[in-house]
Amino acid sequence: MTRTLRCRALVLGAAVALTLTACGGNSDSAGSSANSKGLEKTVIKVGALPIPDAVSLYIANAKGFFKEEGLTVQPVVITGGAAAIPQVKSGALDISQTNYVSTFLAVSKGEKLKLVADMYQAGPNTFNIMVPKDSPIKTVADLKGKTVLVNNLRNVATLAVTTQLKVAGLTETDVKFAEKPFPQMGDALKSGQADACWITEPFITALQSAAGFRKLADTMTGETEDLPMAGWMATDGWAQKNPKTLAAFQRAVAKAQDLASSNRKEIEAMLPTYTKIDAKTASVITLGTYPSALSATRLQKVADLMLDYKYLSSPFDVKSIIAAPSNG
Template identity: 70%
Template sequence: MRSRIPAVVLGLALALSGCGGGDSPTPTAAGGTGLEKTTIKVGALPIPDPAALYIAQAKGFFKAEGLTVEPVTITGGAAALPQIESGALDISQTNYVSTILAAGQGKKIKLVADMYQAAPNTFTIMVPKDSPIRSVADLKGKVVLVNNLQNIATLAVTSQIKAAGLATDDVRYIEKPFPEMGNALNSGQGDAAWITEPFITANKNALGFRTIADTMTGATAEFPIAGWMASEDWAAKNPRTLAAFQRAIAKAQQLASSDRKEVEAILPTYTKIDAKTAAAIALGTFPTSLDAARLQKVADLMLEYGYLKSPVDVKSMIVPTTG
């Protein structure tokens, strides 16, 4: 017995040293210590869509994966694409129209997680309270403010003007960031604006704007809106980092999809939405997986409306979640 005691003691010491004692980082269940990058910059808009990013931060989901995420405010998915290509951003929020359009032009972009899907009254066309415009048909020859050209905004408005019997060139578009749309429209820089929450509620309450159309009806009902993108090169070079991000964001997305209160609680922390407004605004849904068949609907409508010159297979753009 005496001869075996040192071996037992040594075994216990080795076991204890593997339980977090000392300066070595403790591996997570997901293998977080094997990440290619432990700090990543992630682009996001100050709107409800990317709520899961901030839920994951607050709940420690990224930390549990060995990740430090630094959110960076962007103006739109299309605007973030050059930052993704240059490496200024590792991952970014994007709207699916901009991403699929970029892929159709040969850009090497990957979709890595889903984010947001339209619901009634979450994306509307609004006009000033004293505007003579009463319906989409009245937009002929008018200027509509959108956050980006040739993205989900223009596609959604196009679907409505076609349904109203107008031609695609009957309406002209001008870019304007969501936070500036209210004042821009009020000062006559446009005749109508394509607006999302929380700016729908804010402009209605502060400026008396009227909604003339819910753009997520008909061809765009329950339309996939936004997801997370990375460059093909970055995804290939950082598979474990990407998988860690996917796992953490999936946990947060599940919370957002199942409990509106989680979204209401997080919105005031990264947007200008106060708690009262967060409880009142219309929210879309938060899908928990990237469904290629559902996203193909976006590409097919883009092809129909002339945004794409040839079909795009969305499935080829998706990086599956692992682990």
């Protein structure tokens, strides 16, 4: 998930609101509320990509869920989970969106990170391999010797495509992977720079409707069915230093995740406020799911898959990096 779904920021371009503060309250009133709840911090900066995955952050702000917890949350646009790691380490961000593949890779290399809340899980046709309408490529097996565009190399994109290559009797060395931001993939394929692309919404819908692109394969099937994709991270040090602030964030996000998972209209209404997805597109794009709690069992599936495909060199226990919600 290392620059993972990072270039998905480029996917949708700059957010309409680059820095959006939580609903209501000046710093003094927020500080008073925070102090009354015993929070360690009044205001926190949270990195997020302007894509559907992070919608709960904006729902929680708009609905006042953070305010109820005594928090003022300031979303800051990032370019990807891996790119945000230096920002959370430096303190420029308190919490950030991340993808699980990037996080597990970083921790396996010594980074001290914690997953603090879940965000997004893939569903059918949310991450597809696509080709131009007149492409001679009809099956995944036809990709042998071809160039496949991904938003980043050696991450969830290449991992997902490789699982489909395996089903077709191929390996990752049978194709050439090349990096390209999601918004540029369609034009790159039409100009002959590559043969296929791994792409997500809203670009799946856009390429199908505007250019007649065809789906070659849904990469979230088989081994990757219902694959957990993205969550919220903090450094281990920050989580230990700010347990009550973290718990407040977790409660508000869980409430927003519950709302997103039970009422798609809430998502559709929110997307145009922080992305470049218009209301019409928001009403038809395919979405995954929004779990309200981190599950070690579900996330272990990602780590085990990474081990199987040699993205990790040794077994990885995801329970060790999950920051459990505080009862306080």
